[in-house]
Amino acid sequence: MKKKKFNFWPYLLISPALLIVAFVVFYPIIEAIFMSFQNYDLRRPDKISFVGFENYIEMFNDPTFWLAVKNTLIWVIFGVGLQFFFGFILELLLNQQFKGRGFVRAVSLIPWATPGVLIGLMWKWIYDGNYGVLNDILLKLHLIDAPIMFLSQTSTAFGSVIVTIIWQGIPFFAIMILAGLQGIPHEMYEAADIDGATKLQKLFRITIPTLKNVIFITIILRVIWVANSVDIIYSMTGGGPSYSTQTLSVYIFNKATVLDLGYSSGMALLLMFMLASVAIPYIRNSFKEGS
């Protein structure tokens, strides 16, 4: 039933969503580009003017910026890597038959639906150096002799924060991979059983190859979200001690809260380009699917 006549309906239907997105996403991004070339500091609003590449030059000479870039890489590699590892194990377990599986699955997903700030605060309390439960457990198991100030010393702070982001991300990986697993036809495993395949052979020859696509997309999405996440680190350490837990997005946020908007938009644009380079395969993939 194709008509030659111009059909205005689809355009009308997408216009509300499109207009909102244009106003809240595309216009602000253009604005951010302009701001990054200004000394846009709301603490001195009367002095705002164009300064060329000054913000970007300052960035390259700013050791805190480079530390934040390095921290972002560590944060993403260990955060996402271990989320994937434990998420994969959890999902292999949840895919087996046992009583109460539906309930266990729903419960295991709750960290994913919990506010980031609350996650940060819950773990800050667990890590507490004086009354924290983690220190109590470790002391009782005789693994340590004296309480550790997990979040206030540079040697342990970043690792502790990374454990928290892993905790948050395990369920998401598990959900996505589980959905992929359930799409694998049972006959494949049965055929492998007849051929006498071992459990590990089935894992590496059937499960992982079939899930390649799901894993790939999930990792890309997760990399973007983890790199962008601010609230967990911010509520646990604020980026300290001495910037040891400050990722790029936390640094940008910290700069934005003191109203240095020009410098922070410059950094945010760089972060966007870094993430875009990761995301391009994902976008290409979804394009293929769309057409």
Add this chain to the structure above:
Amino acid sequence: MSKKSFGNRILTLYIPLGIILFFLVFPFYWTFVTSIKPERELYGPTVTYWPEELTFASYAKLFGEFNFLLPMFNSLLVATITTVVTLTASTLAAYAFTRFDFKGKNIFMSLFLTNNMFPNVLLLIPLFAIMRSVNLLYTPTSLVIAYATFTIPFSVWMLTGYLKDLPSSLEEAAMIDGANRVKAFTRVVLPVLMPSIIATGVYIFIQSWNEYTFAVLFTNESTRTIPVTLKNLIGQLGVQWDLLTAGGIITIIPVCILFFFAQKKLIEGMTAGSVKG
């Protein structure tokens, strides 16, 4: 398939599952236990794993002295309006993407998709300046607008997935019977799509309810949402862990209820795109 022995099952299923579940659930347990301990037990010489004495004093204090109802109301207001606005705009757009062929369709679709890539902090800064210049800063409206940055793209994506699975013969049949497209949509498509719309709505609601970075910059004393209030409980008072954990428990109860309710459909929608891809 050979039957596995019970011992084998304990080793390969129950023990590892138990460990991971303990890791995932313990922080919630600990938060709850903390919220019902009296202060002297909380900061006492020994850590207790179940309170020797139960008290709900921190909850009473939170609502009495700290007026926790106000941020709850603000969060509810912002999350509800965001959900309604986003669902309306996204359902229409998703319908257009799945039922019409039109010029520029792929470009428009990818515009929504690439949106997920932009860092929140990137949009936060210019939006703050824009809200400030149009005098919307510190109003709930500014948060609703800001939340549209991530809720609309995601919802369009999810609803497009759900709608793809609904055969278009459904409304075509209705249209042959004489209904126009609007009627076919409201009478035939909408009722069938309702569970998916609700699941998407739950997702939007949870996201808005949980959001912190926009909220902390775009609200003041009277428009503050729950996450901002929770974080502030640390700042002003040193740390009052009993109040904080009580606030945390109150915050996640509605999230949990909604999540359990919509979980199945929600997961189906989130994973559909990637599994087919």
